[in-house]
Amino acid sequence: MGTDSLLALFAEALHVPTSELNEETSPKNCNQWDSLAGMTLVTLFEDEFDIEFSTAEMMEMNSVAAVRAILKKKGVADL
Amino acid sequence: MSDLQNLHRRAVELIADRWPLIRGGLLNEQSSDAELLPLAAQVLGAYQTLRGEGDEALTKGLESFAHISFDFMRLQSRFMRKGVYRATEPGRINEDLYQSSEKMEGYYLDGLLLTYAFWPNHTRILKFFREQFVSDLPLDGHLLEVGTGHGLMAVEALSMRDGLRYVGVDISPSSLHTTALHFERAGVDPARTSLLAGDATDPGLDLNAPTGGFHAVMCCEVLEHVREPQRVLASLYDALRPSGRAFITTVANLEAEDHVYLYNNAEHIREHVRAAGFTIEQECCLGLPGYDHPTIEPLNYAAVLLRAT
Numbered sequence: 043m044g045t046d047s048l049l050a051l052f053a054e055a056l057h058v059p060t061s062e063l064n065e066e067t068s069p070k071n072c073n074q075w076d077s078l079a080g081m082t083l084v085t086l087f088e089d090e091f092d093i094e095f096s097t098a099e100m101m102e103m104n105s106v107a108a109v110r111a112i113l114k115k116k117g118v119a120d121l
Numbered sequence: 122m123s124d125l126q127n128l129h130r131r132a133v134e135l136i137a138d139r140w141p142l143i144r145g146g147l148l149n150e151q152s153s154d155a156e157l158l159p160l161a162a163q164v165l166g167a168y169q170t171l172r173g174e175g176d177e178a179l180t181k182g183l184e185s186f187a188h189i190s191f192d193f194m195r196l197q198s199r200f201m202r203k204g205v206y207r208a209t210e211p212g213r214i215n216e217d218l219y220q221s222s223e224k225m226e227g228y229y230l231d232g233l234l235l236t237y238a239f240w241p242n243h244t245r246i247l248k249f250f251r252e253q254f255v256s257d258l259p260l261d262g263h264l265l266e267v268g269t270g271h272g273l274m275a276v277e278a279l280s281m282r283d284g285l286r287y288v289g290v291d292i293s294p295s296s297l298h299t300t301a302l303h304f305e306r307a308g309v310d311p312a313r314t315s316l317l318a319g320d321a322t323d324p325g326l327d328l329n330a331p332t333g334g335f336h337a338v339m340c341c342e343v344l345e346h347v348r349e350p351q352r353v354l355a356s357l358y359d360a361l362r363p364s365g366r367a368f369i370t371t372v373a374n375l376e377a378e379d380h381v382y383l384y385n386n387a388e389h390i391r392e393h394v395r396a397a398g399f400t401i402e403q404e405c406c407l408g409l410p411g412y413d414h415p416t417i418e419p420l421n422y423a424a425v426l427l428r429a430t
Binding site for chain 2 (some may be wrong): 069070075076077078081082084085089094096097100101104
């Protein structure tokens with residue numbers, strides 16, 4: 043999966059165009075990334091990559107870059 | 122603004138900065154919550170009484186609170202799609218959670234206690250508890266609590282009514298240990314309290330009830346954790362003397378890792394309460410912002426009940 047594809051998942055969950063997303067996008071600078079959208083993202087990633095996030099991992103998912111790092115740590119390749 | 126209120130404000134800022142997803146309905150930071158802040162700050166003070174005033178204790182407490190909040194958000198998001206709770210086996214939850222000191226004393230009890238400092242609905246319920254239940258307790262009566270948890274509600278009652286005697290029952294050794302520690306650190310005279318391990322619905326459990334029954338009973342965040350809440354309500358009723366009052370809290374359509382019984386709405390809860398024989402004297406029903414749905418209405422519920430005869 044390429045970067046654009048990861049951002050596409052964010053775009054799907056947050057209802058934001060991919061062009062408005064980047065590595066620094068976070069709940070602090072994206073109003074659409076509220077708690078419900080955040081949990082939708084968790085479910086989306088878990089289904090897409092067949093993984094399960096721990097509570098500690100969810101607590102660290104505070105930006106696109108942070109999510110990418112967690113996914114890599116969990117062995118999701120080609121991000 | 123008091124030192125505790127300043128500390129509370131800083132804690133809210135820290136939570137909002139580190140875990141921004143918790144903002145909204147799960148954090149006391151809105152202007153509409155301003156009236157709650159003095160009480161919310163006092164809960165943070167109660168946490169410090171229990172765990173100490175250092176930065177390390179505060180950090181651990183806030184992480185525990187965030188853990189509880191994220192678990193809730195994840196499960197509630199799932200519940201809003203499915204309409205059923207995931208957990209169905211109280212026995213398994215008891216084994217995996219309530220009997221696990223690692224989980225209970227690692228994050229669960231501290232996190233839950235701090236929800237009363239940071240979740241607006243829980244702070245409102247604590248306010249309701251103080252004003253509508255504790256203020257009417259007899260100064261030197263006997264109070265039974267089913268499900269002691271972290272001991273916050275008990276310390277509140279014992280502090281506001283200094284002649285009150287207390288019996289607390291819980292199935293979790295960690296809850297009993299934490300409640301005992303909370304009493305000790307809050308300076309509650311041990312002669313006033315008795316903590317029992319067991320299931321309050323077990324007819325074989327001796328509650329050390331005074332002659333005629335308890336003057337008051339309370340049962341917070343228990344009904345949704347059991348398969349048959351009607352049995353718990355019946356045991357509360359039986360433990361009370363006539364004209365005695367009960368305080369209960371529960372939820373409808375709010376999921377947590379250990380919620381088993383699904384109340385569909387406030388009327389569903391009322392039906393159980395009335396079937397147990399109680400009259401509802403006061404109620405506090407609070408919806409949860411941010412979880413809009415055409416048919417599922419998540420809510421926190423608290424009530425003061427009367428055993429008339």
